[in-house]
Amino acid sequence: MKVVKFGGSSLADGPHVERAIAIIKEDPERRIIVTSAPGKRSADDVKVTDLLIAYATAVLHRDDYAEIREKIIRRYFEIAAFFDLPQKALQFIPQTITSLAETAFPNADYLMAAFKATGERLNAFLLAALLNHQGITAQFIDPKEAGIIVSDQLGPNNATVLPQTYSHLARFWESREVLVIPGFYGYTPNGEVATFSRGGSDITGAIIARGVAAECYENFTDVDAIYAANPTVVSHPRPIKEMTYREMRELAYAGFSVFHDEALIPAIAGKIPVIVKNTNAPQRPGTRIIPATNFKPQTTITGVACARNFSALYLHKYLLNKEVGVTLKILKILSAHGISYEHMPSGIDDLTIITRTSQLTPALRQQIALDIQAAVQPDHLEWIDDYAIIMVVGEGMHDRIGTTNGVTTALAQANVAIHMINQGASRISIMVGVRASDADRGTAAIYNYFEKEDA
Structure with missing residues (x-):
């Protein structure tokens, strides 16, 4: 079994989602899919997560939020329209978005966490519906149902996974159908939504990969590989074919942002290889991140x-x-x-x-x-x-x-x-x-x- 995570740029619109579905179809071992919220469709676009933050802020300040709310709903409906998905299958989306403003939360921080998490939740729901529409048996699994339990000790917008999560996830390793699980958030023992730090869908993917003892964790994004230096600083830097967990951790400290550095912790614990690949060019090898055992470096510096x-x-x-x-x-x-x-x-x-x-x-x-x-x-x-x-x-x-x-x-x-x-x-x-x-x-x-x- 492989766990696959698609980043926001990989699920930004209908054509990108179509490529993601093709990737899922290509390999029957890709049976657990982790989603981000829709990202930017162009340089001047706005991520759905940022729209949700604006929506939450308007609710907290009691400002008019009707226009923002409609923009969010429209993003999902536009993706669905690309696939001619029947409207009746989409009612969950406006209902969920509207109910956010009507729900009571313990405080503003929990409200913000719940609003932000909705981007991933709705994208997972939509992707599962699209897969079924395309003839692939798929099931939407909410993190609560999956058993992703987190601590909010550092606040509901900086969650950390609790150990019992891994035993909860183990039951999914035999699943023969495609499971679609939203990234970025889990539930506290009190049942409140709490999110990982920004970009935390990577973390969810790694947690699930460890929990189901996956063969590997494939992280699809919008670059061919992790490069040996920032391409905006060095002209045509060398793509890294293979690197160790600890190399990635050290480089992430200084700004290697392709893969969330905290996501390596569950992967390291489970010894799960991480493969960073390009949604737009999935045939390219990407970068493998692996344990240091028996690793043979080909260059002095990675x-x-x-x-x-x-x-x-x-x-x-x-x-x-x-x-x-x-x-x-x-x-x-x-x-x-x-x-x-x-x-x-x-x-x-x-x-x-x-x-x-x-x-x-x-x-x-x-x-x-x-x-x-x-x-x-x-x-x-x-x-x-x-x-x-x-x-x-x-x-x-x-x-x-x-x-x-x-x-x-x-x-x-x-x-x-x-x-x-x-x-x-x-x-x-x-x-x-x-x-x-x-x-x-x-x-x-x-x-x-x-x-x-x-x-």
Whole structure:
């Protein structure tokens, strides 16, 4: 059995859905299908999920939402019309959309989660109806029926799967008919809808693949493969044919967004191979993401990625290394403000605390600086906003001497200054801190250096 997930771009309109159905028909082992909500049909279009967020916001603010609601309903009806699906089969869609505004929720966060989840739910319902219309026996399965139970401890819009889910899903492994399950959400033990983080349909697919012990998890999107570098930064980068789970995790940290990095956790636990493929060119091999066992790297680096969404708090104080408990004081201040840190490189008199910029506001930055100034009394303290991290990743780095030298040489040749460098204990990744304005140039320089070395 294979679990297949189609992204929003793969289910955006009738022609795309038609390709998805052809892919399902092509292989009888593709028996569990996970859907996203319809994505953009063109660059200036709006995703259904974003329309649902606007709908939810209008309901919360008691604004007129009739036009938004009709836009959402129309998206599904247009897909159905492409296949000449009878109108009587579609009444569930406007009923569901309309009832959202009439339903009581525990609070605004739960309301938002329920509205957002409806995009996937209706697309799964519609796809099951279309498959049956095309002569393929299919059944719509809601996550509640499937037994996808999640925790809302971090909030109903940041759910995490609970362990009992996997035993609930195991009963579906013998299914001979096609099951269509909406991605992105599950139900709390109290029966409330809670969604995974944005793009969480990938997570649902991986959870189901592990639960049914699938042969593989095929993730269909709008690209041929995962590339060794961002094509907007490097011209015609190498497609990655095969990579390990941990390589994908490291690269996802710095912006490889083709596949949701959290979705790898269930796949890793179940040792389920993940295959990323293009809905528009399903015959192409795509990228396989597999365990490291017996993996034989063909290149020194598998990929290089950069992310600019970091800020750094730089602190200098003479004899810092002699003071006991300084780091603890700083971490307590960050914790008190609900801030997690990413990295903390240090010297004998210096300390840099790297955080995600998205966690910070101007007022919060100022307050954290004031609190640290009072607690630690540094000689110098400043926020550095022009900060980016480049991740260089590859199983081939593990036994190769001189990789770090290659990274620093490439950056020096590109006139990119290094603010921080760190190699993980696994020896398959090197992290480099640079100015955000240098990130693209540095990424391209490192990629081109190692491509030349491996040629």
